[in-house]
Amino acid sequence: MLIYLDNCATTKIRQEVLDKMYECMKEDYGNPSSLHRLGLRSEKQIKQSRELIAKYLRVDSGEIFFTSGGTESNNIAIQSIINNSNKKNKHIITTSIEHPSVLNIMKNYEKKGFKVTYLNVDRFGSIDIEELKESICEDTILVSIMHVNNEIGTIQDIGRINKIIKDKNSQTLLHVDGVQSFGKIEFSLKTLGVDTFSFSSHKVYGPKGVGGLYIRKGLNLNPIIFGGNQEKGLRSGTENLHGIIGFGEAVKILNTRHTKEAEYVGQLRKYMLNKIKDSIEDIKINTDIDGNTSPYILNISFRNTRGEVLLHYLEDKDIYVSTSSACSSRGTEKSHVLKSIGLHNKDIEGAIRICFSYENSREDIDYTVAILKDSVEEIRKIMMR
Ligand SMILES: Cc1ncc(COP(=O)(O)O)c(C=O)c1O
16 A cells, blocks of 8 residues: 655646546647647647636636746746846845745845845744835845745745735735645635746646746746747747646646645644644644645654654655655755744754645555654664664
8 A cells, every 4th residue: 555645746647637648649749839730739728728727726818828847937937027127126035935946046146146035934934024024125126935835834925925015116026936835725816916926737636847837917028948939939849738738637627626625635634643643752743733834734843753764664664755845855955944944953854744635545644653653663762772
């Protein structure tokens, strides 16, 4: 029995999505830019996927652009906004807990002479609204804030953040990395009022290598990738046709199931946490379970253990979790998110991230907690020696 609890890193593709992609690769392989019938058929399929995603997000289909994933969407949005800005303005605001696909862009702009303000977060990962207000100045080009944190699940109050930004400087744009919120929590992009919003297919049971960028109507961004002018010139390159079709299908399914699935995993998270609390001592819960967090994410430190050792103990029993984010967990660096919320090194070292999907059952959780208990005990014994 394989138990997959690393659904923030990526998700297992749904069977319906696979079937749709197979059909597309077999029959509809025409280049969407070709003028013949096969090309037109492919173009039509892309249009349908775009409409499905726009419908799900309740925005205009002209506001949706396909990319290769969340990383590329973040790069296009942030870099285009900065390139388009008045050259005199050199200030950007972000948070200390962003995904590397945002933080590393910021580091690059710092090298080019831009000033980047990294907002602090409290012990559960929420930004300080007052600090944001004080940080916005006349030459602030952009504020880039993630919607749901990928390591601890904190949801930022994007609607309020946007209002504060626009009240202070109506020229400052707001980009939101929505990779972990899209398909996972309830929101309306139009109500939030964001300028650009990134999302990704492989986090919502779709294929890898495809994502999307919402750009508010009226905001014209120049490309950072040049070529054959696909995606209205914003993202050149032959479209990932079967990826886009699969993504559309994944979102079509989400449209009918996401509320139920979120409720279900929320209950499962509570169930698991209670079981862990009942059976394992000396833990620290890093996700604000009763606060504003994604029901899909649970981050816990098991004191006097090592997260990566625990991960492999679980893996031995075919249970898959992660230490922090998939991108940084291979490195030797400690999680910047757990550092930012003020965790001591010992708690950072013993942290694991559990990310749920609709496919996980209570039996999976019972088994996982039993293995977790044994593994924690064993690791603690070895570490005490
Ligand atoms: C918050 C966040 N942003 C961006 C990304 C990058 O998305 P992708 O893997 O589609 O490039 C991830 C993926 O882990 C993420 O969790």
